[in-house]
Amino acid sequence: MSLLPALTGSYGDAPDAVRIGDDALSFEDLAAAGAAVARRIAGARAAAVTATSTVETVVAVLGGLAAGVPIVPVPPDSGPAERDHILRDSGAEVVLDTLDRHDRADWTDPAATDRPNLILYTSGTTGRPKGVPITGAAIAACLDGLADAWDWTADDRLVHALPLYHVHGLVLGVLGALRTGSRLHHTGRPRPDLLAAAKGSLYFAVPTIWHRVAADPAAARALRKARLLVSGSAALPAGVFSALEDLTGQAPVERYGMTETLITVATRADGERQPGAVGRPIEGVETRLVDDHGNPTAHDGVTPGALEIRGATVFAGYLGQPDATRQSFTESGWFRTGDVATIDPTGLHRIVGRASTDLIKTGGYRVGAGEIEDALLTHPDVREAAVVGRPDDDLGQRIVAYVVADEVAADTLVRHVATTLSAHKRPREVVFVSELPRNALGKVQKHRL
Template sequence: MARLFRLADVDRTGIRRCEAVRRIVERVGQRRISGGAVAVTVPDLFPRLTHADSRPALFIGDEAWTYAELAGAALEHAALLERNGVEAGDRVAVWAQPDLCTAAAMIGNAVAGVATVPLNPKLGSSELAHIYDDSVPKLAFCAEGHDVPHEVAAVPSLRAAYSPDGASLPALPIDESPALVLYTSGTTGPPKGVVLTRRNIAANLDALAEAWEWTERDTVVHSLPLIHAHGLVLGLLGSLRVGGALHYVPRFTPKSVGEALVDPRHEQTMLFAVPTMFHRIAEAAEHDGGLRDALCRSRLLVSGSAGLSLREHQRVQTLTGRGVHERYGLTETLINCGVPASQAPMPGYVGPPLPGVELKLVDDQRQEIDAYDDQTIGEVVVRSAAVFAGYLNREDATAAVLDEEGWFHTGDLGTRSERGAIRILGRRSTDLIKTGGYRVGAGEIEACLLEHPSVREVAVVGIPDEDLGQRIAAFVVLRPGEDEDSAALTGFVAERLSPHKRPREVHFTTELPRNAMGKVQKKLLAPASGG
């Protein structure tokens, strides 16, 4: 049975806690006092936490913390780690429960100089065992009041509920220290641990702040898991980096998101969501004037983690008179491209590369493709200060995707317009279909089928074929009340795209398999049509 430590068990008087907090500040702090003001002498990851005040930092459910309270809770957490034998350079797992103390633990880990391994509360026992075996965390933290899904004897559980007084953090230097180990979805084998440094995170968030004009006036509203780049790095750490706030909605519903967007405590808001969420929000907004108004009032609507269909773009535009800005990234690179806030949304495109990001397209031999015709398909390759440090314990896997010149090969297919805007067509492994001597991007066919009035969702894959090499198959979810008509859909594509891009098979299904971020799991579809 795993050992269980609780805050009350190790600190009943508060005296030891105060002493530990003081030692943490003295050891980590790199500040000087001048004229009564604090001047940071090193680049600081979270400047407002270093000069913490009563400005709101986090809203989760019905609870909220100021920057001073968050800083105080983070110091309590760092002190608790010290008392439990955790040292700088260790890794500490954090169950990503929707709780203020979860955020405090992640920031407190940074104060203590340890890397955070976020854990999805929905992990199965074998998945957790793999992550623990790979990352070897010293402890696993879970906010008091939440269940620990699985206990592992080798990794003690740490429980705490912080009730902090106001404080400020020592400056957290922006360096090559590992900050996060995020585990990939494991679509090509067991999940790999992506090591992101403080410099990776700061570089990417600063580029996004420039592109989206993201400032301390903004409150980000989102309902995304706190285990991925989108919800954790952008949503939580990004909000703290710019000195704004995060309003986290623990359970997604269009109504709850709408209420958060118009919360009177927020000066202005930005909505971060995935396409599935925008689809459901738009459906609800068609019958809810209050939700439409909430979307109109948000300063920026941002979609990511998968492509937003042209139909959903148009739907939101029609309902609200404003559009959705898309962005593109991976766990290993964070965000590479984004439509700037200063520009109108670009349906079908993820915008140009962010400031500081180099991007090129390459062919199958990894030779650069110098094409700006929006037709030539290549693999997207990027280089920036945000590119990860590598896969934990997997030098072989790192070398396969990160070359000697620092270029990361994403495995994503894209085209580039005359103006440099990138259009993502899908994954090379599942979305590049080689049929009858042609190279076809599945995303282009999906976008076409989604324009058909009977189609609600669609996924296109390549199926092995003795004659064509691969034949194009479409898996379609129809809108309620629509009839199954394969010929109509095939003809619809053939009329709008080149004939070789038409589906040779159409399979109707009630739903598409998706992961926690709403991405379609195409490898679960292809075998179903193999025969």
Template sequence: MFPELASGSDREALRFGAKALTYGELARLAGRLAADLSSRARVAVWATPTLETCVAVVSALVAGVPVVPVNPKIGERELAHIVADSAPDLLLAAPDADVPAGLADLPRLPVPVEVSGAVTGPAALPAEPAPETPAFVVYTSGTTGPPKGVVLPRRAVTSNLDALAEIWAWTADDVLVHGLPLFHVHGLIVGVVGPLRRGGTVWHLGRFSSSAAGEALAGGATMMFGVPTMYHRLALDCAADPGLAEAIGRARLLVSGSAALPASDHQRLADATGQRVVERYGMTETLMNCGVRASGDRRPGTVGPPLPGVSLRLVDDDGEVIGTSDGETVGEIEVTGDNLFLGYLNRPDATEKVLRDGWFRTGDMAVREPDGYVRLVGRRATDLIKSGGYKIGAGEIENALLEHPAVAEVAVTGEPDDDLGERIVAWVVPAGAEPPAEELADHVARLLAPHKRPRVVRYLASLPRNDMGKVMKRALDG
């Protein structure tokens, strides 16, 4: 998983503020900690955005022990469920970390990040575990019940990261900067394990800010990973600060994920920096499914074609494969490949529900363009609106509304309607004065189609979001 660890090189592997570790130092720390973990079935990691979290995760992976990352902002009930469900043998955390009572009964192993003595030559590391060995148990957000533990094998992690390296021309020369949390796939697996597998460098900001990202990219970083809320802030800040825009413009690659990046933010960033953001699409159970190549067409609203090694199809309501790639026909995405998880921990019933003949049913709705690019239109459960006999994706309406100058943020949902089946509702955070609802409806009808216009507009001061910046539509209620 980490070829560069065995080299004992003095290439910088990890940096958090003033603290940094070379590959040689990381190998020694990981080798020592791995020896204490080798007999464990599973370990929990208190996943603060720190050097200790990265050392803990690398050590467990080197030892072949599955990692359960725990969100440091987790609530009591969810924490109790995760601990009971995953039954970790140990808690790995920074020596000074203040962990909640829900973890107090677990034996705790402090994670060292200081290397004593000179570091020379390769470190002694355990043999590489088998590809099907579980690497992570990552818990889902639990929007429809208690969180489920997604068991990801080493095979899924390594094959998926190698596919991303291929499409993004990602090498050991790249320095990745990000400020994402380290308890989920995007921030931890792609954002930390990804660069370390390449033999490159991770610079973590601790907490994202436009100025910190600009300083890193001006100081040698080559890539940045972020989510749409970060890029929205960055686009506004770059428009106001030419120096920041110049620094961001030096990046080799800017990657956005976890939710769709509005076309308006794509354009703002391009206008200010000359950079066009690359989008990708994935989920916990499958890691990354699609991605725009570094050399590809960076079209707003699309997530590119399937990754190498990933097979993707669209199916209709009856599970029949949609053979057309017309950019209009909406279907549910199903995927298969080495990127798939092993199943939900202790939940064979839930695993069976999402697999169909070896294909994973994502619950995401999309259309496929003639050139193979995938365009997401929303989740089946919350974003597919059936109105007047049409299947309408909430995402495309949201993107259209964000092009209106009076709209700062928006979420689109459906609600029951006696005539239409469902009517389209737009929840709008105005950029200033509230624009007339009729004006917004006409704007959507002009850009998309009359049947896609919102029938109801409700104004809010802000949208409910989770830790990743995703809008929690279930919290919106009329």
């Protein structure tokens, strides 16, 4: 099965089929440049590229796919120690930081097989980043499932400004376009005016970017002609969801995934859109919730459980780390995501957060940090909020809220939460900060709090 049919002419072509910033190439030119890179790196164990938001990064990735050489995208802002770890751990024998995109060769489209095509690295919040081999078969399963869920076709024009070293920006945002045949416009920088000027039909962004779009009414209203706005990589605040719906005329859709599983759960284009809901499993993916003892958790939309996933998009194991791999899978092959979720009787998923930081056990209750954050964000003076559990001799854990807000008293916010949620879910402590620590995709780094 062909992995990237757009590069073989299956969906026609255009001089600007793929545009990144002010740079554009046709599908044909992109394929020829990628084939030249494939010729250069043939036989290498792996090849790395500093994954800047450029056409050259795309060409390097395509070269690896065509050569059957796993590509290792390195974040451009990696420190020397992290970069050295990624290069050594992946076994990269070539670093494609200098290439001539005008070189040409004959393109051979790779097949979607069980051979690793990419080695992506986890964020490393619980240790050194781990290598995650991603196969062509997993990529194809993920993209085909999303194409079905989002009615994603060659008639679309995909617009985004996401980093090209993560699943969202690289797999969905680049390879997705080359699999579905949609035209791609990466705006280079995540500025609302640039996103609006791109005039896409399909937009991918993270909550930080959507927040900026919602704060720029003119740019947001320019997206009224788009048919689908997709948010992912972190929870979209309910206030941003509502603002986008008011300004663009449509509610965004959310989805869920991670490096190890690619995207597994998504709100369909024709499905019900609710703040905080990430939809239902795509085709070929199964999900389940379990409690602390591995027993099934009720799908009642209220009871949180540890989310486990099995299916065609899930990786086989961490690179060179058999112990970590063994700990991450159950005996029956379910991947332990480390996330906590609820599932309602219709199969609708909501992500509560990470089990390590977002499932708070206080006074005998299991409380999800996400619902408290959403409650805080409904207060008009609160701009950002992050909730964690802190050790407490009496409660086990006490609920602590870190808040970016205008002038408002802590006890006012505590009472505000108590008016919408159960009393045991109110913060016991409110800490005001000037900003929340976030990574490149806008996820709050709670371990830094």
